[in-house]
Amino acid sequence: MKPLLRACPICRGDRGEVLHTQQFDLPDDDPLPREYDVVACATCGFAFADTPAPQSTYDAYYAARSKYEDRTVGTGGGDNPFDRDRLESLAGFLAAHVPWRDRPVLDLGCANGGLLQGLSRHGFTRLVGVDPSPGCAANVRALGFDGHVGGLFAGAGLGRFGLVSLTHVLEHVRDLDAATGALRSLVDDDGLLYVETPDAAGYAGCLRAPFQDFNTEHINHFTRRSLEGLLGAAGFAPVASGEKVFDAAPDVPIPAVFTLARRVASPSVAAPAYDQAAVDRVREYVARSSAELRRIDALIAPHLDGPIQVWGTGQLLFKLLHDTSLGRARVVAWLDNNPKLQGSMLRGVRVLRPADAVPGVPILIASTLHGPAIAAAARALGLDNPIIQLGAAAPRG
Ligand SMILES: [Zn+2]
Numbered sequence: 001m002k003p004l005l006r007a008c009p010i011c012r013g014d015r016g017e018v019l020h021t022q023q024f025d026l027p028d029d030d031p032l033p034r035e036y037d038v039v040a041c042a043t044c045g046f047a048f049a050d051t052p053a054p055q056s057t058y059d060a061y062y063a064a065r066s067k068y069e070d071r072t073v074g075t076g077g078g079d080n081p082f083d084r085d086r087l088e089s090l091a092g093f094l095a096a097h098v099p100w101r102d103r104p105v106l107d108l109g110c111a112n113g114g115l116l117q118g119l120s121r122h123g124f125t126r127l128v129g130v131d132p133s134p135g136c137a138a139n140v141r142a143l144g145f146d147g148h149v150g151g152l153f154a155g156a157g158l159g160r161f162g163l164v165s166l167t168h169v170l171e172h173v174r175d176l177d178a179a180t181g182a183l184r185s186l187v188d189d190d191g192l193l194y195v196e197t198p199d200a201a202g203y204a205g206c207l208r209a210p211f212q213d214f215n216t217e218h219i220n221h222f223t224r225r226s227l228e229g230l231l232g233a234a235g236f237a238p239v240a241s242g243e244k245v246f247d248a249a250p251d252v253p254i255p256a257v258f259t260l261a262r263r264v265a266s267p268s269v270a271a272p273a274y275d276q277a278a279v280d281r282v283r284e285y286v287a288r289s290s291a292e293l294r295r296i297d298a299l300i301a302p303h304l305d306g307p308i309q310v311w312g313t314g315q316l317l318f319k320l321l322h323d324t325s326l327g328r329a330r331v332v333a334w335l336d337n338n339p340k341l342q343g344s345m346l347r348g349v350r351v352l353r354p355a356d357a358v359p360g361v362p363i364l365i366a367s368t369l370h371g372p373a374i375a376a377a378a379r380a381l382g383l384d385n386p387i388i389q390l391g392a393a394a395p396r397g
Contacts, residue, residue, distance in 0.1 A: 001042055005050050009176040009220065010229050011272035013043035016050065019279075020286045022214045025321035027313070027344045027351075031061050032216040038282075044272035045279045046226045047200055049219035055175040062132060062151070062172070083114055086246045091118025094163065094194060097240055097260055101125060103162030106155060106186060109169045110147070113140040120145075128161070130154045152179050155186045162188055167196040168256075170230075171218045180234035187263045193236055194260045197222045199243050201278055202255020204285040206245065207393050209368045210292040210323075213285070215315040223278040224257050232268035236261035252369060296390050297324040300364065303388050304329050309358055311335040311374055312366035313351055320366060321347070333358050337377075355381050362386040368393055 001015050008016070016039030023035045036049045101123040107115050110129030113136075119127055129140040130148045140147030148154060152169065155161075164186050173179045187193050200221035203213045213221070222230075228238050241259040248254050300320070308329055310317060313336045320326045334351040336342060341351050354377070357363060363378060363385045365371045371389040378387060 002037075002039075004039060004041075005052050006048070006174065008041035008044060008046055009048060010046040010226050010233075011041060011044040013041040013272075015042040016040055017042060019047060019282055020211070020214065022049070022211060022319075023322040024216055024315075024318035025327070025347065026216065026318055027341070027346045029344055030216070031057055033057075036219075038214055038221070038286075040279045040282065043274065044226070044229070045275035046229075047221040047278065047282045049214070051174060051219050053174070055173075055178070058172070058174055059151070080249075082247050082249055082252075086248075087114040088118045089246075090165075090167070090194075090196075091115060091122055093240075094119065094165070094260070095122035095124075098163055098192065100162065103188070103191075104128060104159065105163045106130065106158065106161045106165070108152060108155060108164060108166045108183075108186075110140055111136050113143045113145060113147075115165060115167070116140065116145050117143065128158065130158075153182050155182065158186070160188050161186055161191060163192045163194065165194040167194070168198070170195060171197045171220045171222065174219060176220065176230060180230060184234055184236075184263065187236075189263060189265075191263050192239065192260060193231070193263065194258065195227065195231065196256055196258040197227065199223060199255040199257035200285075201257075201281040202243060202245060204281060204288050206253045206255045207285070207288050207292065208252065209316045209393065210289040210296065211286075211319055212289075212315065214289075216318070221282060222257055223275065223281075224259070225275050225278065227257055227259050228261075229270075229272065231259055231261045232270070235264055235267045237264045237268070292393050293319075293323055296320065296368075297326075299388070299390055300329075301325045303362060303364065306330070306362075307332045307358075308362050308364050308388070309333040309335060309385075310364045310366050311354060311357075311378070312370075313338075313341055313346060314366070316368070317366040326364070326366075329364075332361055335363065354378065354383070357381075357383050357385060360385060362388055364388040365390065 004016050018037045020038045033053045036051045039050045040047050104126040106128045110131050116127045128146040134149050137147040137149045201223045239260045243257050245253045313334050335354045365374045375387050
């Protein structure tokens with residue numbers, strides 16, 4: 001047990017058990033912490049990143065990032081078939097549980113309006129979207145909805161709503177009290193709130209890359225019980241809750257937990273009970289991720305005699321540099337298709353366009369899932385370098 005830097009967001013507990021210490025080798029200009037413990041609260045078992053950074057650091061990071069958002073990056077816009085299916089099914093769920101169509105509805109973090117379009121098809125008439133990206137807000141307005149630029153707190157001033165939806169946002173928020181307080185102020189006295197986040201109890205069953213869910217951005221690991229506990233303490237009573245797995249792309253299953261809750265007059269103040277099952281599931285995830293890191297390390301190690309270059313400067317690379325022999329490699333270039341990463345520095349080495357790869361030097365692809373597609377893209381660019389792939393995670397044993 002250790003004293004926590006960040007009190008448990010569910011029960012205010014101030015001691016926790018370290019389940020895993022996660023380290024990241026980040027680009028020089030990334031403001032987020034390079035290390036945190038993933039802890040289980042000693043009182044309630046909620047798993048979360050005991051991050052040393054204040055909310056203001058995360059706010060600055062997301063504000064800078066949102067300047068670059070457009071239709072081709074990010075998720076939640078309903079712009080690819082998997083997004084469309086997920087948001088259409090969510091719109092159907094909400095339509096089945098909401099008896100009215102004429103009260104105002106707010107989608108916080110609306111991206112390019114995928115959910116709003118689904119709700120419109122179900123007959124909802126007063127649809128409002130808020131998103132940090134000005135491009136997304138403009139896209140939503142172009143679809144005929146009311147679109148505003150802003151984050152979680154941008155709803156203030158927009159009035160109150162019969163339904164507020166917030167999907168895949170709360171796992172990013174350090175100060176959850178402030179977030180749930182802001183949500184409460186947006187919901188009518190008898191109104192509804194829909195919240196969905198990744199499901200920590202499902203991480204182990206959906207492993208694609210080691211510790212993919214312990215990344216710089218995801219700092220809360222909800223289960224059904226902790227999500228209901230958070231909302232209960234904020235004055236929302238569950239109407240319908242559950243777990244689901246949706247596909248974000250082919251072979252990319254995302255475990256999610258959701259609660260539709262009604263605003264009630266006073267918070268529920270149940271004494272927290274330790275969620276042993278949730279802690280066990282997160283421990284299983286840590287064990288599976290550790291085994292997967294060892295498998296990848298064994299693949300990388302034989303290729304470190306000479307220089308290499310690495311394609312893919314995402315969350316997996318930040319971990320491989322710290323936790324595998326890749327950290328000792330003589331890397332002459334990083335390659336990435338993302339224009340916003342090109343030109344930035346990592347360990348004193350610049351990120352290049354893949355087309356500018358160094359001739360003859362082997363390319364290690366720092367992706368499990370997209371390895372074959374990236375190898376094909378390299379060949380399509382005319383790159384004849386030797387290619388090292390990491391393979392796919394072993395199925396759950
Ligand atoms: Zn707790």
